[in-house]
Amino acid sequence: MKKIWLLTMLLLPFSLSNLYAQGDATNSFPAMAKVLRPIVLTVGGSPYNSVWFGNVPAGNVVYMDPRGIASENVSHTANVAKITVTATNNEAIRLEYPDSLTLLNGTHRIIYQPRISAIYGDAAVTATNQNNSMAVASTLAGTNSVTGPNGTGRGPGMITTGFSGPDLDRTTLFIGGMLYGPASLGSPIPINQEKGFYTNTFVINILYQN
Numbered sequence: 001m002k003k004i005w006l007l008t009m010l011l012l013p014f015s016l017s018n019l020y021a022q023g024d025a026t027n028s029f030p031a032m033a034k035v036l037r038p039i040v041l042t043v044g045g046s047p048y049n050s051v052w053f054g055n056v057p058a059g060n061v062v063y064m065d066p067r068g069i070a071s072e073n074v075s076h077t078a079n080v081a082k083i084t085v086t087a088t089n090n091e092a093i094r095l096e097y098p099d100s101l102t103l104l105n106g107t108h109r110i111i112y113q114p115r116i117s118a119i120y121g122d123a124a125v126t127a128t129n130q131n132n133s134m135a136v137a138s139t140l141a142g143t144n145s146v147t148g149p150n151g152t153g154r155g156p157g158m159i160t161t162g163f164s165g166p167d168l169d170r171t172t173l174f175i176g177g178m179l180y181g182p183a184s185l186g187s188p189i190p191i192n193q194e195k196g197f198y199t200n201t202f203v204i205n206i207l208y209q210n
Helices: 127-132
Strands: 040-043 062-064 081-086 092-096 101-105 108-120 157-160 170-180 205-208
Touching: 108 127, 127 170
Parallel strands: none
Antiparallel strands: 040 081, 062 170, 081 170, 092 157, 092 205, 101 108, 108 170
């Protein structure tokens, strides 16, 4: 499931003269828009169309690093999800997604905290591409950087579409995250946590920033 919002209208600041004039008054202001290509999201093919932690051990915090570097307590078959964002090049893009959501197994629950990294182009899910991706930050760095410095991957985030190259209108997102116990963010999954599958739906809104 995904949502896409496209923001293409920008009203410039204006000032009204004759604010205190008597009787009727007339003024004008510009109305402008910069039309961009629609944002298109392409979810990766199976198994990269879902965030799969696999069989995870109770008694631990679980981390699937979207950059593939520091994962802990995930199964051998764990995989990130992949989304390719196609949009006008050299534009700021806002990623809106929750800082956490609840995964449910009947009435039992654990906490999932999404973490996202980004890399230019339509990048395959490989160790090299994940390592070269950057954890999404809440700010932008500027020229030739897909996101800002010191990103944690937590939402909401910001990316910039490509500046050059043959695939400059595409940016790939790798989605992993943390699993915590039901008590709070940072708490391990309890040893006596109910066993079984825990699921929910992750929703991300992607829109032009400016």
